[in-house]
């Protein structure tokens with residue numbers, strides 16, 4: 284009998300959203316404010332909300348929702364600036380009364396099979412706890428730098444930055460969605476998860492009071508070049524003068540800049556608000572221009588943590604939807620417990636940046652790896668050779684781990700700039 288017996292998967296109709304929200308509050312340990320309800324509805328991809336409902340009275344009340352998840356239908360930028368159809372998994376919650384009965388496992392399988400039906404080659408997510416998702420074949424596809432930048436930190440001059448102008452406005456979905464989505468769509472950094480389609484597309488603008496912790500509502504800094512937007516950042520501030528010294532903070536959430544000058548202008552603005560001593564962000568790529576534009580990067584008190592977790596679901600489609608930076612011809616033996624049709628031998632032949640990926644039954648493998656290792660290196664932020672050196676990927680033909688590693692490493696570090 285399956286561990287999750289006694290539950291059935293359902294799609295959650297709008298009329299049952301409050302039951303879904305109840306499970307989320309139990310799982311994520313929080314009591315939402317009634318006035319925030321619409322924000323949560325706006326942030327949820329409702330037509331892709333799924334749940335597990337109790338069918339066996341020994342498990343709970345029949346008909347009760349025990350676990351939920353949802354996903355954003357989107358595209359992700361891959362190395363070289365190409366795109367891959369992607370599901371942004373989110374809202375995954377199991378009510379504490381139903382934990383450790385295999386419900387997350389059942390939901391992951393539900394998610395994977397629905398992604399494949401929709402043609403989404405990759406699933407991506409942010410993890411509350413970093414130890415949860417590797418068992419399902421997710422790998423840490425991108426890392427982020429958390430930084431605390433003191434007010435007025437000196438920066439190198441960048442040509443053209445002084446010619447740009449900045450507008451500071453309150454963030455408003457109706458007024459700014461098109462502008463922000465348009466700017467984001469011009470970014471080329473791998474890992475960028477583009478504005479989703481369908482409901483939930485205004486998730487990045489929602490602003491529940493219960494999450495503000497004394498901060499103001501989200502604002503937008505818009506950098507313009509003769510009226511054309513070239514950078515944006517969502518930010519909010521909180522004053523603090525408890526000891527008579529004005530030492531407020533500014534939080535920067537999603538941001539993007541199209542040019543070096545736009546980045547310089549954006550951060551010069553975000554790190555120089557009156558009454559604010561520190562500007563912090565969790566959304567810097569490990570090679571973000573800011574880290575080089577600051578004269579004292581160490582002064583930004585930084586820490587590197589995981590950003591996006593990535594799961595390759597359709598091996599051929601995913602690998603052929605990115606660019607490569609070195610020719611190679613490698614056969615790998617893939618183990619994939621949760622998407623068993625991926626298991627077996629694959630051959631990847633790269634010529635002039637493009638891959639052709641085929642089944643290679645009967646061939647001799649150069650490498651053996653698990654789905655999570657392929658997923659870890661997919662966005663080009665981690666070297667396959669490093670995973671081999673760590674003993675996670677096995678090399679059977681000397682030098683082939685390096686061949687594939689060099690082909691897959693991205694010249695630009697991956698990062699997803701909005702947190703879903």
Ligand SMILES: CC(C)(COP(=O)(O)OP(=O)(O)OC[C@H]1O[C@@H](n2cnc3c(N)ncnc32)[C@H](O)[C@@H]1OP(=O)(O)O)[C@@H](O)C(=O)NCCC(=O)NCCS
Pocket residue numbers: 310311375376377378381382383384385386387388389409410411412414415418
């Ligand atoms: C994390 C959570 C989704 C797990 O749900 P669950 O139904 O208890 O998980 P399952 O019973 O399917 O467990 C699957 C496996 O993951 C393991 N696991 C579950 N939670 C884990 C955690 N927090 N850390 C590490 N491993 C975990 C289980 O031990 C189990 O391992 P096994 O297959 O070797 O037995 C659930 O506890 C929850 O909702 N937590 C709070 C919200 C949260 O963290 N959501 C994830 C958001 S990113």
